[in-house]
Amino acid sequence: MSDYRRFQRLAELDIFSPVQWRRRVLFWTGAVVVGLAAVGFAQAADFAFGLFHRMVEHSRWWAFIVTPATFALLAWVTQGALKPTRGSGIPQAIAALHVEDEGFRRSLLSLRVAMGKMALTLVALLGGASVGREGPTVHVGAGLLYSLGRRFGFADPAAAGRFILAGSAAGLAAAFNTPLAGVVFAIEEMSGAFEHRMSGILLTAVIIAGVVSLGILGNYAYFGRLDMTLPLGQAWWAVLATGVVCGLAGGLFARLIVPHNHGLRGVMGRLRARSPVVFAACCGLALVLLSQLTNTGLYGTGYAQARAILEGHGDTVASFGVLKFFGNIASFWAGIPGGIFSPALAVGAGLGQNITALVPGADGSAVILLAMAGYLAGVTQAPLTATVISMELTANQQMALPIMATCLIARLCSSLFSHKPVYKALADKLIEQFEAEKARREAEPDPDDVSEAAAPTRNDSPDTP
DSSP: OHHHHHHHHHHHSGGGOHHHHHHHHHHHHHHHHHHHHHHHHHHHHHHHHHHHHHHHHHOGGGHHHHHHHHHHHHHHHTTSTTGGGSBOSHHHHHHHHHOOOHHHHHHHHOHHHHHHHHHHHHHHHHTTOSOBSHHHHHHHHHHHHHHHHHHTTOOSHHHHHHHHHHHHHHHHHHHHTOHHHHHHHIIIIIISSOOTTHHHHHHHHHHHHHHHHHHHHOSOOTTOOOOOOOOSSGGGHHHHHHHHHHHHHHHHHHHHHSOOSSHHHHHHHHHHHHOHHHHHHHHHHHHHHHHTTSSSOSOSOOHHHHHHHHHTOOOOOTTHHHHHHHHHHHHHHTTOBOBSHHHHHHHHHHHHHHHGGGOTTSOHHHHHHHHHHHHHHHHHOOHHHHHHHHHHHHTOOTTHHHHHHHHHHHHHHHTTTOSSOHHHHHHHHHHHHHHHHHHHHHHSOOHHHHHHHHSOOSSSOTTOO
16 A cells, blocks of 8 residues: 555656656647747748848948838738737737736737747848847747647746746847746746746756757857957946946937837827828838948848957947947837847947047957947846856857846946936836726627616606506
8 A cells, every 4th residue: 555655656656757857748748849949030020021121232332212101011910910029029018918808818928929029020131120030930939839839738828927937048148049038038027026936937948949959050159269368457437437327328229219208209199090101111111221320231130240340350440339329219119020139239349449548558349349248238137147148159158257247337327328227127018008907898799788777667668658
């Protein structure tokens, strides 16, 4: 009898549970799918923007037609069922994670939305929009794992939330080839807390997605392997300078892109609501006009310019960081699909190039890396994610402490402009819209009740004497 009970207790362990194994297999399968999707998306994005870049190299005047037209097309296409494809995609994943309503989650993370997100982001890059693919990859990863979980019976709110969280982490890890950043991002940005049972799920999803990316693209660092240091002494003024300047700039950017009813943001919001297609075309035109002030343009992710600045042989103008800042705002205000991760790194690189003149005793590349991390931390107010991702992007661990210090200062300075992290603020807007619509529907009278109330009773019938 004791042997039977011992066997029964063993059978009840998670490691022998058929349900748990079915969930693990789904997570592993989904992570492979997310990894493949991220790699394919990255290559397609490079190809799409490459076509636009070659066109602009042939004649920069083509952008005056193509870019505004693309912005207008995307604004028109995303007015209906594809409206959740607008913007970065990370706020949509956060909102879906925190609202346990199946209809709301399905509207943000369905396969149609995931596929539309990929396709329309590629169109945006084909038209030269100043957007990135990393946020959309997070959105797609969350959507793929969520849809896979629902398809195979894991539709209850708690289980669906785990699929969303793991898909988001796997998406970021595969997009940048930064597995550790994927885990930290899921803890710091997506969930805000770490559930012990999620540790293994997150790690396996991130590892598998990373292995898929690694197997196809090889062991690479996003910006190449850079060997740089920042010794103690005068050079540490760079930490203070980049943390303050880039933190304030990142906070200002975050404040400008979060919708508001008053001030400049209120005016822009009303203009976009009144005529979204025309407004988007004007934003596209603004991006093209700003690009005429540079040698390389402000189009796309800004990856090439950021890498060239990091390596010290770029031909960008001195005002590239400031101009890219406004180009990113124009693209986001247009309400088109596309992320802000890579464009933020490009802004940080440009600002870092300017800050190097203030700290002549420091390695220029090190200052630029600090500025990239600081600006990203200022925009997202996620200092741990910005620290880890900056180290993994350059395969550099010697800069860990300066980067962390810069990101913490940037986070503090950013809060002077933006009191709430930008992704959470945008997610809260989606949740507010959902709750307002839900309240409106609940307040509406039931059509059946209205018809019954309007129908004549037996006593007040016209045929009654």
